[in-house]
Amino acid sequence: MKKYYYILFILCLNLSLMAQKGSEKKANSLFEKRSYVKAAEMYEQLGESRNVLQNLGDCYYNNTQMKEAVRAYGKLFLTYKKDTLNPEYYFKYAHSLLGMADYDKADQIMGEYLKFPVSTTKFINNLKTNVPFNYTVQTMSKNTSNGDFGMSFYGDKVAFASLRTADSKSFGWNEKPYLDLFSAEVNAKGLLTNIEPFPKEINTKTHESNVTFSQDGHIMYFNRTNDKKVKIGKEKIANIKIYKAEFVDGKWTNIKALPFCSDLYSTEHPVLTKDGKKLYFSSDMPGTLGSFDIFVVDVNEDGTYGEPINLGNAVNTIHREQFPEISNDGSTLYFASDGHQGMGGLDIFMSKSLNGGPFAKPLNLGETINSNMDDFSYVVDEKRNLGYFSSNRKVGDALYSFTRTENQERYVVEGEVKDKNTQNLLPGTLVSLYDENNILIGQMVVGVGGDYVFATEPNKKYRIEAMKDFYIPHSEEFTTNEDGKLRYTIELFMECYDDAEEIITKRQDGKVQIVLENIYFDLNKWDIKSDAERILNVLVDLLKKYPEMDIEIGAHTDSRATDTYNIMLSNKRAASTLEYLVKNGIKRKRLRSKGFGETVPLVRCGNNCTEQEHSINRRCEFIILK
Template sequence: MATINPHDFSKEIKMRNSNYIIFFLLMSQFILAQKPTIKKANELFANKAYVEAAKMYEKFKQNQDQSVLQNLGDCYYYNAQMKFAADNYGNLVFKYKDSVKPDYYFRYAHALKGIDDYEKGDKIMSDYLKYPVDTKKFKEHLNNIVPYNYKVNQMTRSNSTGDFGISFFGEKVVFASLRNAESPLYKWNEKPYLDLYEATVSTDGILENIKPFSEQINTKTHESNAVFTKDGKTMYFSRTSDEQVQVGDEKFASVKLFKAEFIENEWTNVTELPFSSNQFSTQHPALSADEKKLYFSSDRSESLGSFDLFYVDILEDGGFTEPQNLGNNINTIHREQFPFIADDGTLYFASDGLQGLGGLDIFMARSYDEVFAKPINLGETINTGMDDFAYVVKAEENLGYFASNRKGSDNLYSFIREENERRFIVEGDVRDKVTKELLPGTTVTLFDMDDKLIGQLVVGADADYVFNSEPNTKYKIVADRDFYASKEQIFETTDDGRVRFTIELEIESYDDAEEIIVTKDDGLVYIQLENIYFDLNKWDIKEEAARTLDVLVAIMNKYPRMVIELGAHTDSRASDAYNLRLSQDRAGAALEYLVSNGINRNRMRSKGYGERVPLIKCGDNCSEVEHSINRRCEFIILK
C-alpha cells in the first residue's frame, strides 16, 4: 500500500483551493459581464432599437426573468413577429401570472390571433376583458352584417419590403415605402427610413412606374401617409422629427403633420402644422369630402388611452381650430389610426381596441348629420389576425386600396367591392339603466314570435349588437348578464331597413341573487357570514377570521360596484370608551385585510359601535354565551 506524503497532500489541497478560487473568480467575472449586457439590452429597448435588443435578450431568455420576457415579447410584437412574441408572452403569463400587467395579456391575445390560434387568443382576451370572447361566432356574425363583398389582390408581384399608406393623387397614387436601399437603417426594425413614392396602377391592380415622389418632401427621416386636395395644389403628410426629446422616462422622436403647396411645378412652403408637438405624435392626415376638416390620429393628452382620432376645422385664412376628439363612439383606450373620409362622408379607420380578428382591423362608420354611427368591422376578407389598415376608397367606383402585414411585411392591396343586397337590420347597444354605462359581455338573443332562435351574440367592448331581420315582422329580443335582471322586449320592424334601440338593464337585487345576503327588519341589507372572533383585548385577524373574510372578498369581487360597511361590536365588559376604541380597531383590521386582498378602500368603511348595539340586551348580567353573541362583526351593504 502506498504511503501518503503529508507534504504532497498539503500541495494537492492548495491546488484544489486555487482551482476553486479561479473558478469562483471566473464565475464572478461572468456574472459581472452579464449585468452590463442586460443593461445594454435595456438601453437598446428604451431607445426602441428592438431588433438589436431582442438579440441581446435572447441570450438571457433561459433565466425566465420577468422583465426580460416582457421586453423580449414586446421587441417581437412591435415588429409583427407574432410567433416569437406569443412564445415569450406565453412564458411570461405562465410564470408570472399574478404580477403581469393587463397590457401584456392584451398583446399576448393579439399575438396568438396573429398566428391563427384563436381559441387560446380568445381565452387570454376574455381574461383581459373580464367577459367571454368568441372570434368564431364573431366571424359568423360579421358575415351576416358586413355591407360589402370584396375581391382583393396584392399590388406587387412579390412581397414588398414595406409599402403602406396609399392615397389618390389625380390619376396616380402616392404611398410610403421602405424601398430606398440607400437610406440609413432605422433602429426600430433595422430597415430603411420611409419615403413617399408615386406610381400608376395597372388595370389588374399592380403598381407600375414607381419613382420617388419629391426631393422637397423626402428627407433623411420618415415621411408617410400623404393626402392631397382635389386640385392637387396642397398636400398634408406625416414626418418624424429628426431629434429625440425626453418625455417622462423615455426619449422619442415624435411624428408631426406637415403641409406643402405645389407652386411652379414643385412642392414648396413645407410647414409644420401648429397642433403638432415634440411631446406627442400627430399623424395620418385625412381630408373631409368638402376639404373643410382635417382628420388625424394622435396620442396627445386628450386621447382616451393610446392613439385616438381627432379633427380640426380648416379656416378660410389657412389656419386651424383646436383639435377635437371624435369621442368614445369611435375611440377606445387602445389604438385608432389611419382615418380616411370617403366622398359619401363615411369614416374608415383602423383599430385594435374595437372587437376584431386580431391586430389592427379596418372599420367603417357612416355619417348621419355629421355624427358618426357605431363602427362596423369590414369582415375577414379585408381583415386578418395581423394588422390591416390605411384603407382608402373611391366610393362611386367601389374600388380602393389598403395595407396589411398578413404575409409578414407591410404590403399594399387593391380591392373591388360590391354592395350586399339590401339587408334589414336590428341594432343597438346595452347599457346600465341607472348609470347609462355600456355593458360589454351581455348575451343578446333574437327570437321570432314562435320562439325560434334567429341569432345570439355576446356584445363586445362597444356593447353593440346587430342582427339581420325581415321587414314588417315582430321579434322578441332578450338580454342576459350576470348580476342583472334579464330584459325582454318585443318590437316590430318597418320596411325602411333599420331598427335601432338601446336595451337598458337593471341590477338584480343582491338578496335575490345570493342566499347569504338578506334584508332584515331594520331595512338594512346584510351579508350573513360566520362570526369573526378576536382574542381578548386584541384585534389581529386570526386564521378562522381570515377564512370568513375571504368569503367577503369573493362576494365583493363578484359584485364590483358593491359598497359595504364593516361594523364591529363588543360585549359590555370593560368601559364604554375602551370598548368603542377596541371595536374601531377591530373593524379597521377587517378593512385592512380586505384591502390587502385587492378590494378598493373606497368601496368600504369601517365603524366601531362598542357595546352600544347589542343583539341581546342583558346589560351587566349577560351569560358567557350572551356576551359571545354580542361580540361580532357585521357586514352591511350600503350600495
C-alpha cells in the same frame, strides 16, 4: 484543493452574473432607443427574468412578429403570477395570439383583461350578416416585401409610402430602410406601374409617409419624422409631424410643419376633406383617451388652423385609432383600430355621422377585408366602389386593391344594452335571439360599446333577451317586415337587483347582499325554527321571482366556543338553511352554503363581547352570486 476549486467556481459564477447584468443593461438601452431588432437578439441570449421576457415580447410585438411574441409572452405568463403583471401585457399577449389565429387562448386572455367573456368566433360570424359590403381583394405588387403602405388618390395617379429606397440608411426599429413617398399609376390588372419617388424636397433622409392632397393637387399634407430625438421620460423619441407643401411653378415648395405639431408628441396620417376645410389626423397629443386618437382640425381660408378636436369615445379608445379616411360628403369616417373588438392587430372600421353630428359607434368591416394581422389605411372611390388598403397579413406591409359589393344578407336587429337607471352601457352582457318557437338562433357577449347585432329574416317574430350577473334579465319581442334592408334598433334597458328591490343592497366590499331579519338558532342547534321559516319564506319568494339569481348562504357564529366547533356548527346551520330553500321549491344548483364560524365578525370585540355584540355576530348572510 477542494477549497481552491470552490473559490474558483464562485468567482466564475460572479463574473458570469456580472456579464449577464451588463448584457441586460445594454439590451435595455437598445430597447429604450427602440432598436427592437438588436435588443431582441441580446435578450434572446439572457435568462428569463420578468424584464427580459416583457421587453423581448415587446420587441417582437412592435415588429408584428407574432409567433415570437407569443413565445415570449407565453413564458412570461407561465413564469410569473398573472395578478402581478401589468394589464398591458394581457392586451398584447391576446393580440399576439389573435395574430396566430389561436382564438380560444386569445379570448381567454382578452376576457381576463376586459373582465368579461369574449368570443372572437361569434363576433366574426355575426359580422357576416351585418357589414354593409363584401370585398374582393388582391395584391398590387408581385413583390410584397417592399414595405408599401398608406395609399392615397393623387389625381389620375396614386401615392404611397415605401421602403423601396434600398440604399437609404436603415432604421433601428426594424433594421429596414427609411420610408419615402412615391407616385404610381394603376394598370388594368390592378398592379402598380410607372412608380416614381417624390423629389428630394419631399423625400429626405428620414421617414416620409401618409400623404393627402387638395382637389386641385396643389397642396399636400404628409408625415415626416423628426431628424432629432427628444427625451420624453426615459426614452429618446423622434416624433412624427404633419407637413404642408405647395406646388408652385412645377415644384413643391413652402414646406412647413403645421403649428399644432410638437417635438413632444406625434401627429400622423393626415387626410383632407374634399372641400379642403377640415383635416383629420391621428395623434397621441395631450387630451387623448390613451394611445393614439383621431382628431379633426379646421383649415381656415387664410391658411391658419383651428384647435384640434378629439372625436370622442364613440370612435376613440384607450388603445390605437389611426389612419383616418373621410368620405366625400363627410358623413362616413373609416379608420384603423386595435381598441375596438376585432380579429387581431389593427382592423378597419367605419363610423357614420348623421346631419353633421358626432360620429356613431363604429362597425368592423368584416373578414372579407380584415385579417388577424394589421389592416389599415383604407381609401375608397365611393362612386365606383373600389379602393385600396394596406396590410401585413403576409410578409411585411403591402398594398391591396379591392372592389366592394353590397351585402345581400344584411337584414339585422341591432341595439345597445344599458343600465335602466344610470343609462350606462353594460359590456359583458349575454344577448340571445330566439325565434317564435323559442329556439335560440343567435347569441353574443357585447363588447365595451355595449352593442349587439343579429341577422334576421323578413316577416318573422323574434324575442331578444339580455342577461348579466346581478341584473334582472330583460327581453323584448318584435316582428320584421318585408323590407330586407330595414334595420331594427332595440335598446335593452336592464335593472340591477339592488335598484329593483329594497331588501337588496350593494355593500362597500362590492358584494350584493339580500338583507333579511336575523335568523336565530337555539344554542348548539341548527334546525330551522318557525320564526326563521317566516323570514326564509321572504327569500323563497324573491328567488322564485328571479329564477336566474344564484346565492351563497353564509352562516356565522359568536366567539364563545373553539374555532373548530364554530366552523362545524356554522356549516350545519348554513346547510340546514339551504335544505329549507330546496324543500320549498328552489333548485339546489342555484344555492351555495358555507360556514364561517367566528372568522368574520361584524363587531370585532374579541373575548370582551357583550351579549348584544355576540348576537350581532351570530347571523346568516345571503350574498347574490349572479
